Amino acid sequence: MRKTLLTAVRDARSGLALRLIAILSIAILPLGLISSYQTSKVLEKNGALSEIALLDRTRQAAAEERALIQSAFGAVEAISAAASIFDSADIDCDAVLSRLITMEPKYIFAGFVDTRGIMTCASNKERANLSETPFFQDQFANPGGLVSVRPMDATTGGIALNVSVPVVVNDDLIGRFWISIPLTLANDLLGESSDTANLLIFDSEGEILATENFGDDRRTILPQDRSLQEIVRGQQRTFRTHNRRGDLRDFAVVSIVDDTVYVLGSWEPRNTGALTGPSERISLYFPVLMWIVGMAVAYIGTNRLVIRHIKRLRQWMRLYSVGQIDFSQARLQSAPEELEAVADAFRAMAQRLSEQERRREEDIEEKTTLLREVHHRVKNNLQLISSIMNILIRNTDSEEAKHLLRRVQDRVMALSAIHRYVYMSPKLSMVRADQLLEDIIRQLVVVGSADEPENKVSMSTRFDPVELSPDQSVPLMLLATEAAINAVKYCAAANGGKPWITLTLQDLGEDHVKLSVENSRSGLAEEQDSDTDHTGTGLGSRLIESFVSQLDGTLEINALPDRFELHVSFVLVKDEGDDAL
Structure with missing residues (x-):
């Protein structure tokens, strides 16, 4: 099975269709490479434009949020720039900050905290020690502008979006001004910006500052496989991945405040170049599709015009090899002229060979009939001779002559x-030696028992099915006959038992055959030794040696006190003349 599969694969690789495909592939390879290169360049430019478009969509969607934060930065920076005038007794710092909150309803608190953590100026005129609060620690851990979300019970009474800047006088940091924006306002602005986008404001540390839903599940809209810090540090500002809900989304990151505050936009996937869709994939793989179509057309055309007709011719040849000889009505369908010429040549050849085969079979049948007739006549003549000898036996008075x-x-x-x-x-070329031996040995035992009715011999045989050519069957049967006649003649009871004879024909494998004839005898049976000894002068021994020589075999004789053994080993020879016939 494995060999057949390997042969099929090897034949397929060397087939006409695959070779044609390989040649055509080499021919169109330069065109495919040029087309792929040009397509990739176009997609690369399209990707850059699409990335800009996606970033712009995110920037526009967060425009109001961006304006809110930047206006808060502008206000607090203006206040910090005039911090030195607040030391004058004529100016009330609290009144100035209160006036600012009153004029801009988007702000809910403004204040100043010194480096000790003491709030010395506030729009609500509160004074508080913030030195132990996370708000104070965040403010003075960052030397620049900062946007943070911290609960401020002492100021706003809740969570607010705090925008702060440091106040420096004569190169000395004296504190920080900040403005608080209601977190709900920042969240609502993000929710109103786009119906299809999820927007999220965060700082460079990955802290979420605002989102349309600032609940416990606000992080579900983040990318599944990367954190906000990784997004800020990375160079990729647009990407496609699943969010933590498992939805496939397009993401874009835009800086709002000098690489301090960012907006992350999450959009429903669209077929843009940077985030490749089906149309771009088709463009990119168009050369491959063109090659596949071209190869399919080449394969189908080759199969229809050539291969199917060649397979048809091969089928005719297989049918011819298994005995079908009439192809006069066989035709190829719509075959090219060249293949029709091949089909005509095959039909003519098949017709000539069929005629020659018919004549050969007639000759073989005639010769076989003649050979059978020859064997039949020889058999009849030998039976006639046997009948004549039978008459002579009945008319002879001498017992020795009869014997x-x-x-x-x-x-x-x-x-x-x-x-x-x-x-x-x-088959005239082969004879079943086992069946022939059974018949001959049975006849000899009957004859031997008739000579001495009082001497009943126990006969046992074991013949393996062996086929012999006529050239070997004649000396083997004569050898078995001579050996069996001697065994019948000299068989005697040993040690008071019954006399017995054993004949075996063994197939030893690899065309080796062994004939064995054994008989019981008494210790005084010396006549058999002299008659069958291969070194003796008796007629039996000379005949046996002659037959063994014709078989080109080896003779082994063992004369034991209680039995006599004769073994002949030889190699089967096939009759090549009859096989050719």
Whole structure:
């Protein structure tokens, strides 16, 4: 399975369509690179313009909030610039700050705190020690202008947006003026600025100063994967990500007050260049789409004009290889002229080969019939000879002559059985040795028992299914016949038991076969030794040696006190002549 898959992959890689695609890809590669480069440049410029547009949208949405904070900075800076005149006895500092709050309803408090934390001037004329408050610590921890959100129970009575600047006289810091703006006003201005945006005011430390909803969940509109400090320090002022609610949003950061106060705008995603949408992706990937379309057209065209016709021809060849020979009606559909010429050549070749195959089969059938007839006639002639010898046996009075004639008759019948199996076999080139041995050995046992009815022999056989060529079947059957005749003749009871004969034909694997003939005998059975010993002078031994030599095998004889063993090993030889036939 794995080999088949690897072959399919290798064939696909070397296919015509893929090679054509590779060549066309190389041809249009420069155009694709130029188009991609130009598209990327256009998108880069578009991205810069889109980033500016998004920042401008955020700036416009927070314009009122920006004006509020910057006006507060302007007022408090004006007051701090005139701080030196407040030392005059003719000017009431509290009255000036109160007048400021009265004139500008957006402010709810104005005050001055010295470096000791003592509030020495206030629009509400309150005096308080703020040295231990977080407000005082924040104010004097920052040397510049500051916007913070702190509860001020001693001044405003609640949480306010405080805008403060340091007061310096003769290069000495004497305190800070600040103005408080209602936090609700700052939040409401952000809520009124845009219906589609979430706006948030924060300082450089990441502290949220104002948002349209200043509740506990005010941080849910922040980016999910980055903090406000990271946004301020980073160079990227526009980005797309999910907020902490899990909504996909476009974010933009704009500075309101000299990198001190920032506004973060969160917008519903739009298809702008910096935050690439489907149209920009299509533009960027247009060369790839063009290549895919071009390759698809090339593949479909190649498949329709060439590949499908080649596959059709290949199918015809496969059908021809499994036996279909008539392709006179086979046609290609709308094939190019060149492929039609190939199809015509294949049909003509198939017709010629089919005719030659038909003639060859007729010749083989004729020769097979003749060979069967030859084997049949030889079998009949051998049976006729056996019948003649049977008549001679009945008309002969000498027991020795009868015995000799029966020995010759057994050999003739063995040859007759071989020829009978050959012409009855489905394949003339092969003979089932196990079936043939069963028939011959059964006949020999019957004959041997007839010679000596009182000597009943126990016969056992075990023949593995082995196929032999006629060249080997004849000497093997004659060898088995001769060995079995000797076994029947000299079989005797050993140690008071019954006489027995064992014949085996073993398939040892790798075309090695072993024939074994064993029989029981008494300790006085010396005649068998002299008749079958391969070094003796008896007819049986000479015949056995001759048959073993024809098989190109090896002979092993073991004469034991209680039994006699004969083993012949040889290698199967295929009849290449009959196979070719």
